[in-house]
Amino acid sequence: xxxxxxxxxxxxxxxxxxxxxxxxxxxxxxxxxxxxxxxxxxxxxxxxxxxxxxxxxxxxxxxxxxxxxxxxxxxxxxxxxxxxxxxxxxxxxxxxxxxxxxxxxxxxxxxxxxxxxxxxxxxxxxxxxxxxxxxxxxxxxxxxxxxxxxxxxxxxxxxxxxxxxxxxxxxxxxxxxxxxxxxxxxxxxxxxxxxxxxxxxxxxxxxxxxxxxxxxxxxxxxxxxxxxxxxxxxxxxxxxxxxxxxxxxxxxxxxxxxxxxxxxxxxxxxxxxxxxxxxxxxxxxxxxxxxxxxxxxxxxxxxxxxxxxxxxxxxxxxx
Amino acid sequence: xxxxxxxxxxxxxxxxxxxxxxxxxxxxxxxxxxxxxxxxxxxxxxxxxxxxxxxxxxxxxxxxxxxxxxxxxxxxxxxxxxxxxxxxxxxxxxxxxxxxxxxxxxxxxxxxxxxxxxxxxxxxxxxxxxxxxxxxxxxxxxxxxxxxxxxxxxxxxxxxxxxxxxxxxxxxxxxxxxxxxxxxxxxxxxxxxxxxxxxxxxxxxxxxxxxxxxxxxxxxxxxxxxxxxxxxxxxxxxxxxxxxxxxxxxxxxxxxxxxxxxxxxxxxxxxxxxxxxxxxxxxxxxxxxxxxxxxxxxxxxxxxxxxxxxxxxxxxxxxxxxxxxxxxxxxxxxxxxxxxxxxxxxxxxxxxxxxxxxxxxxxxxxxxxxxxxxxxxxxxxxxxxxxxxxxxxxxxxxxxxxxxxxxxxxxxxxxxxxxxxxxxxxxxxxxxxxxxxxxxxxxxxxxx
Numbered sequence: 001x002x003x004x005x006x007x008x009x010x011x012x013x014x015x016x017x018x019x020x021x022x023x024x025x026x027x028x029x030x031x032x033x034x035x036x037x038x039x040x041x042x043x044x045x046x047x048x049x050x051x052x053x054x055x056x057x058x059x060x061x062x063x064x065x066x067x068x069x070x071x072x073x074x075x076x077x078x079x080x081x082x083x084x085x086x087x088x089x090x091x092x093x094x095x096x097x098x099x100x101x102x103x104x105x106x107x108x109x110x111x112x113x114x115x116x117x118x119x120x121x122x123x124x125x126x127x128x129x130x131x132x133x134x135x136x137x138x139x140x141x142x143x144x145x146x147x148x149x150x151x152x153x154x155x156x157x158x159x160x161x162x163x164x165x166x167x168x169x170x171x172x173x174x175x176x177x178x179x180x181x182x183x184x185x186x187x188x189x190x191x192x193x194x195x196x197x198x199x200x201x202x203x204x205x206x207x208x209x210x211x212x213x214x215x216x217x218x219x220x221x222x223x224x225x226x227x228x229x230x231x232x233x234x235x236x237x238x239x240x241x242x243x244x245x246x247x248x249x250x251x252x253x254x255x256x257x258x259x260x261x262x263x264x265x266x267x268x269x270x271x272x273x274x275x276x277x278x279x280x281x282x283x284x285x286x287x288x289x290x291x292x293x294x295x296x297x298x299x300x301x302x303x304x305x306x307x308x309x310x311x312x313x314x315x316x317x318x319x
Numbered sequence: 320x321x322x323x324x325x326x327x328x329x330x331x332x333x334x335x336x337x338x339x340x341x342x343x344x345x346x347x348x349x350x351x352x353x354x355x356x357x358x359x360x361x362x363x364x365x366x367x368x369x370x371x372x373x374x375x376x377x378x379x380x381x382x383x384x385x386x387x388x389x390x391x392x393x394x395x396x397x398x399x400x401x402x403x404x405x406x407x408x409x410x411x412x413x414x415x416x417x418x419x420x421x422x423x424x425x426x427x428x429x430x431x432x433x434x435x436x437x438x439x440x441x442x443x444x445x446x447x448x449x450x451x452x453x454x455x456x457x458x459x460x461x462x463x464x465x466x467x468x469x470x471x472x473x474x475x476x477x478x479x480x481x482x483x484x485x486x487x488x489x490x491x492x493x494x495x496x497x498x499x500x501x502x503x504x505x506x507x508x509x510x511x512x513x514x515x516x517x518x519x520x521x522x523x524x525x526x527x528x529x530x531x532x533x534x535x536x537x538x539x540x541x542x543x544x545x546x547x548x549x550x551x552x553x554x555x556x557x558x559x560x561x562x563x564x565x566x567x568x569x570x571x572x573x574x575x576x577x578x579x580x581x582x583x584x585x586x587x588x589x590x591x592x593x594x595x596x597x598x599x600x601x602x603x604x605x606x607x608x609x610x611x612x613x614x615x616x617x618x619x620x621x622x623x624x625x626x627x628x629x630x631x632x633x634x635x636x637x638x639x640x641x642x643x644x645x646x647x648x649x650x651x652x653x654x655x656x657x658x659x660x661x662x663x664x665x666x667x668x669x670x671x672x673x674x675x676x677x678x679x680x681x682x683x684x685x686x687x688x689x690x691x692x693x694x695x696x697x698x699x700x701x702x703x704x705x706x707x708x709x710x711x712x713x714x715x716x717x718x719x720x721x722x723x724x725x726x727x728x729x730x731x732x733x734x735x736x737x738x739x740x741x742x743x744x745x746x747x748x749x750x751x752x753x754x755x756x757x758x759x760x761x762x763x764x765x766x767x
Contacts, residue, residue, distance in 0.1 A: 003532035003577070008567070033556065209664070213664070216402075216629040216634065220403040252671070253671065254625070265617055265618065266617035274596050274619060277596075282604050304591075308598070309601070
């Protein structure tokens with residue numbers, strides 16, 4: 001019996017979404033990196049995260065990288081763009097948390113404007129997951145970034161009307177957040193398109209679990225998302241996927257516990273970097289389009305993984 | 320191609336003799352149909368049934384065991400492309416490459432690590448298990464193999480182009496089932512003969528999947544079952560492509576010539592020790608059976624071992640924590656007590672927030688078969704008359720006798736009933752709904 005490569009073609013494709021600064025995400029016509037049987041016109045994007053207020057309690061491996069810019073989001077974003085070659089910035093609006101600083105929408109919008117003005121790369125703006133506050137702030141952000149095409153989120157089933165309307169008005173893509181469930185993800189996309197948000201203005205955040213902390217759930221949900229989009233050609237599932245993995249990864253005990261406390265775990269810095277890089281690489285294999293990352297060395301590794309995955313000897317299939 | 324359980328049952332002896340290890344012929348037939356049993360397990364199978372079933376009954380990816388004893392690695396037996404369709408069966412075996420260039424102390428140190436290194440994660444012990452031995456000198460190969468066996472008991476992969484060298488190294492250890500690596504177009508007959516004589520598994524290696532399939536077919540024609548594939552992928556993209564197409568051919572086309580587990584060597588693909596781990600993670604996520612690294616530094620093996628567990632855990636059985644009292648941040652008798660369910664994600668999320676709060680606390684985890692708080696409440700498992708007796712038996716009273724417990728905000732409605740069930744001075748406080756709000760809650764909490 002001679003071998004014939006079993007190729008699979010798909011019926012659907014992922015929408016291509018413009019995210020500002022001339023960049024696009026999505027557009028895949030095949031499973032992640034299956035370049036031997038389909039197209040992946042846009043490489044997955046690595047967005048490095050920047051916070052709008054200093055962060056405490058970070059593991060040393062990442063704290064020392066950003067300690068000089070922690071209190072200046074513009075300098076922080078510039079560092080990611082100029083030194084680390086970030087494809088995009090994800091500005092995490094930690095300051096607006098009602099249980100924290102509870103900063104006003106105006107002050108957040110001011111920061112976003114300053115950061116965006118200082119950069120040549122796209123800026124993604126992300127709230128704290130408090131639906132009411134996020135809605136109030138994201139409306140302002142849409143106005144403040146009018147025309148720049150910055151994706152804003154998270155938007156959930158309780159605030160999508162408020163944020164969706166503003167995003168439509170100012171032409172921002174929205175990031176629709178659901179909690180680890182394929183059906184809920186689809187339902188929110190249906191609600192948003194019914195509201196009038198165009199399909200190519202929606203990116204989805206399916207919830208990201210770090211390695212050892214729910215990555216298995218996240219992996220299978222994303223695989224099922226992509227099967228629905230590509231094989232079943234379900235238009236309400238054909239959105240690019242956004243994974244906010246940095247906060248999850250660097251919260252994992254294994255990424256931060258010192259070698260003194262866990263002598264069998266080995267060097268903490270290596271471990272932290274690999275925790276983030278391995279989580280990100282696994283997400284590449286189940287369909288991510290935007291990875292939000294923190295450690296520059298993990299970013300370098302994941303960029304190498306993307307380039308490695310794109311390097312395929314096509315003639316093999318024909319052999 | 321594939322026969323249903325019922326179709327297979329009709330071809331069996333129907334005596335329910337149980338000698339196959341299953342209670343009835345029907346049960347055996349169902350397992351055959353699912354690719355979870357082999358026809359050979361039935362001593363009474365007729366030649367006619369064999370011919371009819373042979374093709375249909377073997378698992379699409381053959382089971383291969385390398386090594387013997389505690390560190391033996393069983394791979395293969397896979398039946399799906401996507402883990403959510405059923406589950407992935409056998410976690411990849413992780414190992415280290417030992418070469419003749421290493422000095423004795425270095426080899427002993429690696430073998431010592433293989434023997435000792437293990438991590439506990441959600442109730443499972445995870446560890447590297449494989450030593451791949453590579454030496455151009457045949458005598459050195461045999462000596463290193465013997466040393467590796469004696470000092471670590473690891474599953475062995477013996478690497479050489481020459482069948483005689485492989486035989487010399489494998490023969491004294493043949494009961495330990497070392498994997499001979501590798502038969503190629505050039506040496507297939509000789510290596511296969513050694514594998515047959517010693518009754519050990521062997522790997523086949525070729526530069527294209529077509530050539531690999533030709534070797535696989537040769538092995539099948541000679542009635543070999545324990546074969547491991549190396550498609551010699553040159554780039555990471557080729558790894559993805561080769562592993563995917565091999566698995567797809569086996570599962571979707573029942574293409575037997577590639578219906579075997581694979582072995583991969585990320586250690587030979589890059590000199591960057593961190594990038595090697597990223598490469599290895601692609602092998603592990605995408606179907607590889609045995610993955611060989613250049614060292615066993617725990618900071619590098621830990622993420623890969625966790626990844627193997629994550630990908631190979633059964634998606635239909637939620638990962639569960641053991642029931643019990645978990646101390647966080649060195650709690651004392653006056654520290655707050657939080658009660659929640661044993662769904663692993665619930666535990667991970669809550670424990671990491673409690674940890675982040677820096678507030679010493681007791682986390683009491685109740686076994687509700689791995690369900691989340693709301694699901695378990697709806698199923699009647701995380702309710703007052705179940706929680707009360709559990710708490711009393713949990714031993715928390717001895718550790719923190721203040722009798723004030725905090726329940727998840729999502730089950731606020733059970734607080735009154737739970738207080739009644741507990742009786743005798745217990746106080747039930749309603750906590751927050753979202754784990755992210757735990758630090759603030761705990762910082763404001765006081766026992767009085």
